[in-house]
Amino acid sequence: MDLYTLARAVHILALVHWIGGVAMVTLVILPAVMRLAQAEDRLATFEAVEARFGVQARVSTLVAGLSGLWMLWETDGWRLFSDPGHWWLHLMVAVWALFTLVLFVLEPLVLHRWFHARAVAAPEAAFLLVLRLHRVLLALSGIAVAAGVLGAHGGL
Numbered sequence: 236m237d238l239y240t241l242a243r244a245v246h247i248l249a250l251v252h253w254i255g256g257v258a259m260v261t262l263v264i265l266p267a268v269m270r271l272a273q274a275e276d277r278l279a280t281f282e283a284v285e286a287r288f289g290v291q292a293r294v295s296t297l298v299a300g301l302s303g304l305w306m307l308w309e310t311d312g313w314r315l316f317s318d319p320g321h322w323w324l325h326l327m328v329a330v331w332a333l334f335t336l337v338l339f340v341l342e343p344l345v346l347h348r349w350f351h352a353r354a355v356a357a358p359e360a361a362f363l364l365v366l367r368l369h370r371v372l373l374a375l376s377g378i379a380v381a382a383g384v385l386g387a388h389g390g391l
């Protein structure tokens with residue numbers, strides 16, 4: 236097996252874990268947590284899930300980015316970024332950069348404290364906002380996955 240194919244398999248494995256986890260949090264865990272009767276239970280449960288998945292998502296985001304770079308390196312594919320037909324590569328990198336910013340910078344430095352304070356003061360509004368933001372991130376990720384598969388296999 237060549238290194239490019241191996242990097243592609245690693246890329247997809249990391250994406251399945253990362254984007255699959257985002258889908259699980261957005262479509263299953265958050266709506267279930269928002270139905271819990273006690274506001275303190277909602278916050279404690281959500282923070283426990285996010286803490287556990289957050290660490291794992293950092294690893295899979297890193298692996299997805301490194302394997303993507305590996306594929307570009309192997310094929311010397313940098314020039315593809317100036318080809319308008321490869322717009323889907325820009326989309327992948329933009330989605331990756333957005334998640335990297337949120338997971339490595341904004342969440343630990345700002346978002347965690349900000350959400351905790353808002354969820355104590357106004358739990359309904361805070362959870363609704365977080366659910367909406369997760370939906371936006373999931374939709375963008377879904378578009379990037381579909382565009383990546385179509386783009387890599389000549390479908391665009």
Ligand code: HEM
Nearest residue numbers: 243300303304306307327328330331376379380383384387
């Ligand atoms: C730094 C970030 C990333 C880089 C440098 C990168 C780079 C690449 C490269 C070079 C390919 C191979 C294209 C080809 O064979 O023609 C690829 C494939 C792919 N990437 Fe990414 N990618 C990144 C992040 C992402 C993200 C965030 C997603 C989705 C949310 C994604 C989804 C995909 C998919 C679905 C494929 C197609 C795999 C296949 O069907 O063979 N990538 N990526």
